[in-house]
Amino acid sequence: xxxxxxxxxxxxxxxxxxxxxxxxxxxxxxxxxxxxxxxxxxxxxxxxxxxxxxxxxxxxxxxxxxxxxxxxxxxxxxxxxxxxxxxxxxxxxxxxxxxxxxxxxxxxxxxxxxxxxxxxxxxxxxxxxxxxxxxxxxxxxxxxxxxxxxxxxxxxxxxxxxxxxxxxxxxxxxxxxxxxxxxxxxxxxxxxxxxxxxxxxxxxxxxxxxxxxxxxxxxxxxxxxxxxxxxxxxxxxxxxxxxxxxxxxxxxxxxxxxxxxxxxxxxxxxxxxxxxxxxxxxxxxxxxxxxxxxxxxxxxxxxxxxxxxxxxxxxxxxxxxxxxxxxxxxxxxxxxxxxxxxxxxxxxxxxxxxxxxxxxxxxxxxxxxxxxxxxxxxxxxxxxxxxxxxxxxxxxxxxxxxxxxxxxxxxxxxxxxxxxxxxxxxxxxxxxxxxxxxxxxxxxxxxxxxxxxxxxxxxxxxxxxxxxxxxxxxxxxxxxxxxxxxxxx
Amino acid sequence: xxxxxxxxxxxxxxxxxxxxxxxxxxxxxxxxxxxxxxxxxxxxxxxxxxxxxxxxxxxxxxxxxxxxxxxxxxxxxxxxxxxxxxxxxxxxxxxxxxxxxxxxxxxxxxxxxxxxxxxxxxxxxxxxxxxxxxxxxxxxxxxxxxxxxxxxxxxxxxxxxxxxxxxxxxxxxxxxxxxxxxxxxxxxxxxxxxxxxxxxxxxxxxxxxxxxxxxxxxxxxxxxxxxxxxxxxxxxxxxxxxxxxxxxxxxxxxxxxxxxxxxxxxxxxxxxxxxxxxxxxxxxxxxxxxxxxxxxxxxxxxxxxxxxxxxxxxxxxxxxxxxxxxxxxxxxxxxxxxxxxxxxxxxxxxxxxxxxxxxxxxxxxxxxxxxxxxxxxxxxxxxxxxxxxxxxxxxxxxxxxxxxxxxxxxxxxxxxxxxxxxxxxxxxxxxxxxxxxxxxxxxx
Numbered sequence: 001x002x003x004x005x006x007x008x009x010x011x012x013x014x015x016x017x018x019x020x021x022x023x024x025x026x027x028x029x030x031x032x033x034x035x036x037x038x039x040x041x042x043x044x045x046x047x048x049x050x051x052x053x054x055x056x057x058x059x060x061x062x063x064x065x066x067x068x069x070x071x072x073x074x075x076x077x078x079x080x081x082x083x084x085x086x087x088x089x090x091x092x093x094x095x096x097x098x099x100x101x102x103x104x105x106x107x108x109x110x111x112x113x114x115x116x117x118x119x120x121x122x123x124x125x126x127x128x129x130x131x132x133x134x135x136x137x138x139x140x141x142x143x144x145x146x147x148x149x150x151x152x153x154x155x156x157x158x159x160x161x162x163x164x165x166x167x168x169x170x171x172x173x174x175x176x177x178x179x180x181x182x183x184x185x186x187x188x189x190x191x192x193x194x195x196x197x198x199x200x201x202x203x204x205x206x207x208x209x210x211x212x213x214x215x216x217x218x219x220x221x222x223x224x225x226x227x228x229x230x231x232x233x234x235x236x237x238x239x240x241x242x243x244x245x246x247x248x249x250x251x252x253x254x255x256x257x258x259x260x261x262x263x264x265x266x267x268x269x270x271x272x273x274x275x276x277x278x279x280x281x282x283x284x285x286x287x288x289x290x291x292x293x294x295x296x297x298x299x300x301x302x303x304x305x306x307x308x309x310x311x312x313x314x315x316x317x318x319x320x321x322x323x324x325x326x327x328x329x330x331x332x333x334x335x336x337x338x339x340x341x342x343x344x345x346x347x348x349x350x351x352x353x354x355x356x357x358x359x360x361x362x363x364x365x366x367x368x369x370x371x372x373x374x375x376x377x378x379x380x381x382x383x384x385x386x387x388x389x390x391x392x393x394x395x396x397x398x399x400x401x402x403x404x405x406x407x408x409x410x411x412x413x414x415x416x417x418x419x420x421x422x423x424x425x426x427x428x429x430x431x432x433x434x435x436x437x438x439x440x441x442x443x444x445x446x447x448x449x450x451x452x453x454x455x456x457x458x459x460x461x462x463x464x465x466x467x468x469x470x471x472x473x474x475x476x477x478x479x480x481x482x483x484x485x486x487x488x489x
Numbered sequence: 490x491x492x493x494x495x496x497x498x499x500x501x502x503x504x505x506x507x508x509x510x511x512x513x514x515x516x517x518x519x520x521x522x523x524x525x526x527x528x529x530x531x532x533x534x535x536x537x538x539x540x541x542x543x544x545x546x547x548x549x550x551x552x553x554x555x556x557x558x559x560x561x562x563x564x565x566x567x568x569x570x571x572x573x574x575x576x577x578x579x580x581x582x583x584x585x586x587x588x589x590x591x592x593x594x595x596x597x598x599x600x601x602x603x604x605x606x607x608x609x610x611x612x613x614x615x616x617x618x619x620x621x622x623x624x625x626x627x628x629x630x631x632x633x634x635x636x637x638x639x640x641x642x643x644x645x646x647x648x649x650x651x652x653x654x655x656x657x658x659x660x661x662x663x664x665x666x667x668x669x670x671x672x673x674x675x676x677x678x679x680x681x682x683x684x685x686x687x688x689x690x691x692x693x694x695x696x697x698x699x700x701x702x703x704x705x706x707x708x709x710x711x712x713x714x715x716x717x718x719x720x721x722x723x724x725x726x727x728x729x730x731x732x733x734x735x736x737x738x739x740x741x742x743x744x745x746x747x748x749x750x751x752x753x754x755x756x757x758x759x760x761x762x763x764x765x766x767x768x769x770x771x772x773x774x775x776x777x778x779x780x781x782x783x784x785x786x787x788x789x790x791x792x793x794x795x796x797x798x799x800x801x802x803x804x805x806x807x808x809x810x811x812x813x814x815x816x817x818x819x820x821x822x823x824x825x826x827x828x829x830x831x832x833x834x835x836x837x838x839x840x841x842x843x844x845x846x847x848x849x850x851x852x853x854x855x856x857x858x859x860x861x862x863x864x865x866x867x868x869x870x871x872x873x874x875x876x877x878x879x880x881x882x883x884x885x886x887x888x889x890x891x892x893x894x895x896x897x898x899x900x901x902x903x904x905x906x907x908x909x910x911x912x913x914x915x916x917x918x919x920x921x922x923x924x925x926x927x928x929x930x931x932x933x
Contacts, residue, residue, distance in 0.1 A: 012694045016687075018644020039641040046641075046698025047705075050905060051839075051846040058863045063876035065861035068894030082931075089928055118893060119920065119929040122886035144890045151868055151886055 008049045014042055066150070069143040077115035077140060083486035084109070085117045092123050101479060104410055108487045115140065122148050170203035178207070186215065194224035201230040208238045217242060220280050232282045236297045236335075246281055248302040250294050255325075257305060257313055267313040269321065288321060295328030300341040307344035315348050322352065323360045330367035339375050346371035346383055354398075361398045369405030377415030380406075384419050400473075407476040412484065420473060497570045500550060502560045502783055510567030516579035522572065523589075524580035529573045530589040531580075533565055543569045544589040546596060553592050559780045615730075622667045626725060629666025630704040633659070633675075637701050640678075645693055649682040656682075668707075670726030673754070674700050674849070688881075691906055696849070703847035719804030720845055729802050739798030739813050742766035744773065745820045746789045747900055747912035747932075748921040751782070758782050763852070763911050764795065764810070765900060770826035772852040772900065773799055773810040788812075791912070791921045792932035794820045806841045806848065825898040825914055829854040832874035838903050850902040852911070853877075857896040860889045870899060870908065880907040883927035891915050891929055 007026070014022045019038040024045070035041035079085060084105075091099040109116060116124055121144045173181035185200045192200070201219050204212060216238070219231035235243035250272045260266035272278060272290045283293045303310065314325050326349055333341040349368040356364065372380045387399040403420055406413070501507035513533060516522060520540050522531040527548040532540040535556055543565045545552040552566030562570075573580060585593060636659050640648050648655070656679030660672035678700065681693045703724060710718050723729075748763040762775040779785040789795050797815015801807040829837075834853035841851050855870055855877070863869035868885050869876040879885060892915050901910040910922045913929070920929040 012690050015641060015694045015697065016645045016690050018647055019642050021644065037638065037642075039638040042641045043637055043698065043701040046694050047702035047846065048698075050695045050698040051842040058867075058869065058871075058876045058878065060871065060873060060875050063861055063863050063869055063871035065859035065871060066889065066892075066894045071894070085931060117891075117931065118915075119887045119891035119931065121890050123927065140890070140893065143894070147889050147894075148886050150862065151889060 007045070011042060011045050011049055015046065066147055067143075069140045077118075078113065079117055080109060080112075080114045080487060084114075084483070087483060087486055088116060088120050092120065100408065101483065104412075104480065105483055107411075108483060112487060114487075118144070167199040167203055170200055171205075171207060174203055174207040178209075182212070194226060197222065197224060198226040198230050201227055201234060204234045205230075205237065208234050210238070210240065213238060213241050220282075228282065232297065243281060244298075244302075246277075247294055247297045248299075250278070250283070251291070251298045251302070252304050254288075254291055254294065255303060255305070255310070257309060260313075260316075265309055265313045267317045289324070291328060292324055295325065296331035296335065298332060299336045300329060300332050300338050301336075307341050311344050311348045315352060318352075318355065320360070323356065323363050326352070327363050327367050330370045334370045334374050337374050339379075342371035342374045343379055343383075346375065350383065350386060358397070362401060365398050365401035366405055368402045369409065372402075372406050373409035373413050377413065377419065380413070381415070381419045404473055404476070407473050407480075412480055416477065420477060494571065494574065496550075497567060497574070500562055500570070501567055502562070502781075506560050506562075506564045506567060509564035510571060513564060513568035514571035514575060516572055516576050518568075519572070519579075522569075522580045523585070524573065524577075524582055525585050528585065528589065528593045529569055529580055530585060531565075531569050531572070533568070535565070541565055542588050544592050545569050545573070546593070547573055551596070559784075561781075561784055622727075625666045626668045626707060629663050629668050629671070630707040632666075633663060633671060634701070634704045634708075637697060637704065640697065645682060645690060649689075651679075651682070653679055653683075655679070667727075668725045670724050671700070671703070673726070674703075692904070695905060699847045699849060706847060714805075716803075716805040717844060720806060721804070721847075723802060723804050723809065724847060733803065734800060734811060737800040737803065739800055740766070740769065740771065740810075741798050742769050742771070742796075743822070744795040744797070744799060744815075745822060745826070746791050746793050746795065747825065747919070749791050750911075750923060754778075756780065758785060760785050760788070762788055763900065764799070765826040765854070767794070767822045767826055770829070770854065772808070772826075772854065773801065774808050774852075775799075775810055775812065789817050790932075791930070792820055792919060794818050794822070805844055806851070808852070820919070825854050825856065825900050825912065827854075827856070829856045830874040831855060831858065831870075831872050831876060834877070834903070835875065838905070842905070850904045850909070852900060853903045853908070855899045855901070858899060859894065859896055860892050870897075870910075872896075877901075877903060877908040878906070880904075880909040880924070882909070882922075882924055884910075884922050884924075884929060887927060887929045888913060888920075888922065891918070891920060 010025060014024045016022075019042050024038055024042055033044070035044055080088075088105060091102040091105055106116075118140060121140065125141075125145055125148060170181075170185055173184065175181075185203070189197060189200065197219075201216065204216065208216065213235070216231050216235050219227055220235075220243070222228050222231070232243065235241045236247065238244065254270050254272050256268040256270065257265040258268040269288055271287045272283065272294060274286045274290075278290070282297070283290050285292060300307070311329075314322050314329075326345055329341065329345045330349075332338075333345055346368050349364045349371070352364060354361075372383070375383075384403070387402075407416065407420060409416070497510075498507060501510065519531045519533045523529065528544060528546055530542070530544040532542055534540045537556075541554055541556040543552065543554040543556075543563075545562075545566055547570065552562040552569070554563045554565045556563055556565055558564070584590075656675055660675040663669070663672035663675060674696070678693065678696055681689055681696055684692075703721075706713065706717075706721055707725070710721065713721070744764045744766055746762060747765055750761050750763075752759045752761070757778045757780060760777045760779075762777075764773045764775065765771070766773070775788065777785050777788060795812065795815050795817055798813035799810040800813055802809040802811075834855055838851050838853055841848060855872075858870040858872045858876075860868065860870055861876070863871070863876050863878050868879045868889065870879065871877070879888075888910060891913070895916060897913055897915040899908075899910050899914075900912045901908040903909075909924055912932075913920045913922065919932045921932050922929055
């Protein structure tokens with residue numbers, strides 16, 4: 001250390017304690033005007049030392065530059081264009097809450113082989129486990145994690161890197177090197193942390209083979225609920241798995257149809273048996289309520305009934321059990337992407353909603369929106385228009401809830417914009433029903449969304465209100481379509 | 490020209506003003522209403538004892554009102570615009586009252602480039618006012634010197650427990666002594682003292698020492714050269730008279746706007762725009778003030794280039810500037826104005842400090858530097874000639890990763906201890922850095 005920095009440190013120490021307590025050693029330089037008292041002396045020394053000692057540069061050999069990313073084997077990534085890049089900061093957490101559309105942005109980037117802008121990677125790295133695909137963090141992910149760790153004094157930690165792309169990396173490993181991947185992932189599996197175990201199990205989704213069943217079935221006994229849920233999810237999709245057979249048997253045993261005496265069928269419900277075996281499979285409730293866990297875990301085709309027969313009987317049954325079963329069947333139809341079952345379930349949800357209180361109608365609206373997400377656009381359009389115009393009995397909260405949820409369906413269903421704008425134009429009363437249909441079908445999807453936004457905005461202004469349900473739907477659709485458009489520019 | 494209600498709505502500063510304006514947009518609520526050409530005026534009672542006088546230019550879409558509202562336009566102005574459109578027959582055509590005419594004439598004169606009342610400069614009066622101000626400033630700095638010594642005597646450990654009122658009282662006395670720049674520094678000292686831990690000691694010592702030097706310098710202006718004295722005036726917060734600014738020479742360049750920051754001062758919003766000359770490499774700072782964020786004048790944003798002249802405020806060192814004539818375009822230059830190593834940057838900083846050692850921070854340019862560590866715990870920017878430690882901030886990780894480990898150009902404020910980056914160019918991407926945000930803003 002040179003003399004000047006040493007004198008600076010002494011002066012700073014003296015200031016910390018104060019000249020009443022700390023005596024300033026040494027004498028001031030001869031050229032400095034003598035101070036009247038020790039505090040004046042200290043003040044003067046701080047003044048001139050501040051221009052000399054503090055500026056003494058750190059020696060070049062004390063500085064170690066970070067190795068460039070490409071020296072770590074990372075090739076320069078491709079980044080999205082300015083518009084898509086500018087969108088990302090708006091989707092990242094503000095006050096701790098990320099936009100629900102962040103995952104969609106990340107998937108859009110990943111699908112195009114683009115990496116997030118480098119300046120955003122540190123924020124993406126600290127997001128919850130497994131939520132950032134490796135491709136989106138880019139080839140720089142490992143290097144960036146190392147830099148962030150070094151800056152935080154935690155260079156040895158691999159946590160940021162693992163958080164960034166763990167689940168995606170595991171899945172990619174299983175896909176590219178099935179044998180080595182399995183061996184590597186299952187080595188020491190029980191001793192790994194719960195979130196790592198859950199990511200390993202989830203990585204088998206879409207990559208599991210019958211030989212994996214013993215491992216996955218064993219995970220149903222894991223001490224972590226996240227691991228158990230991940231295993232049940234993977235096993236439900238593994239053809240011929242014992243879990244799938246057990247759940248289908250429970251569902252069929254509980255949901256029977258019996259003759260109603262008029263040539264039709266009525267629902268014959270039997271409560272599933274209660275026991276440790278069912279609990280192990282994730283059936284938490286007892287009685288009929290257990291169907292809440294069972295039905296979504298079974299493909300609709302495994303129930304052993306034609307859609308019209310089963311849903312007709314459910315509609316005739318009515319009551320809370322109908323809401324429970326429609327919710328479960330909608331989840332099942334979506335999970336197995338079965339458009340025929342989805343349409344059948346949706347067709348029952350719409351007329352039934354009027355019979356329920358707000359809570360029941362809300363569940364049905366969510367089920368309806370989920371079903372629309374897997375149905376062909378023309379079938380969705382027909383059902384949406386059946387909700388009726390301003391005078392219609394079902395144009396209230398139920399329809400708005402369903403359409404709002406539908407507008408948020410991820411991935412974005414084809415034709416969603418035209419469908420919703422057609423209904424909303426009719427609802428807002430700007431044009432009659434035929435004109436609404438013609439207008440909505442004539443314009444491009446983006447145009448129609450902007451038309452809806454404008455119509456809704458005009459209406460909101462007229463009502464001195466900024467947020468009507470239509471503006472919310474329009475904003476949602478507008479944001480999502482803009483995101484897609486920005487990536488395609 | 491205001492022809493629709495939507496046009497008036499677009500002028501409203503907020504929904505509340507518009508709503509109140511609509512309430513007042515009935516001719517019966519106004520005690521007088523008139524119109525001459527494009528100018529409408531009216532008087533309306535508010536909470537005061539006298540009616541508010543409102544005048545609007547329907548073509549220029551600007552207004553003036555004697556009400557105390559800081560909103561522009563206020564609800565009375567909006568209401569008058571609405572009346573002029575909705576009930577034009579209620580505005581009596583005729584001669585403008587004096588108060589409306591003087592405003593309209595002033596605008597017309599300004600538009601034609603002629604000062605409304607070109608008063609000759611009262612040199613004698615100005616000299617007297619300056620002498621009075623200098624006397625008050627001198628007295629204020631003498632009091633400040635005593636106060637600073639008292640702080641040094643008690644020590645940081647003692648004064649950091651003082652409430653903000655302790656710092657605010659001294660700052661207010663300095664404002665009264667017509668040295669608002671010193672007052673701002675005293676408040677800033679209070680903020681530094683309040684920071685916990687030993688790391689605050691060095692910045693506090695630096696600020697205290699420089700404030701002491703500034704106070705001493707003000708007491709010895711007779712020994713300083715005129716340029717330095719003018720620079721001191723800027724540090725004290727003294728405005729440059731318009732006629733003096735008008736005489737300043739222009740510096741022509743392609744001025745790249747690289748960063749912009751806003752700061753809430755006591756009763757004002759300050760917007761600082763940082764500009765770098767592509768050819769000269771000179772750095773300039775343009776300051777704008779307004780009571781409200783929305784009232785700030787329009788100005789070029791980061792990523793734009795101002796091709797034209799800047800007039801620098803007088804005094805050493807030259808930094809603050811004002812726009813003269815020029816045109817705006819997108820920034821095309823890929824750098825920050827020519828080569829500059831860490832050694833060059835430190836040399837320029839030292840040269841400034843040698844003449845004006847009271848400067849708090851000075852902008853330095855670094856070209857081709859890389860991010861890394863100085864020692865085990867200090868992030869820094871460096872090259873083969875040395876390095877500068879980075880100021881602590883939530884943006885460091887984003888800045889480091891955005892460099893990709895490669896060479897970058899940076900403009901930052903150096904205080905002698907650490908560098909606070911304002912702008913960075915990395916692999917052709919331009920960023921601006923806000924000290925309080927974890928994010929970099931991509932500007933091009």
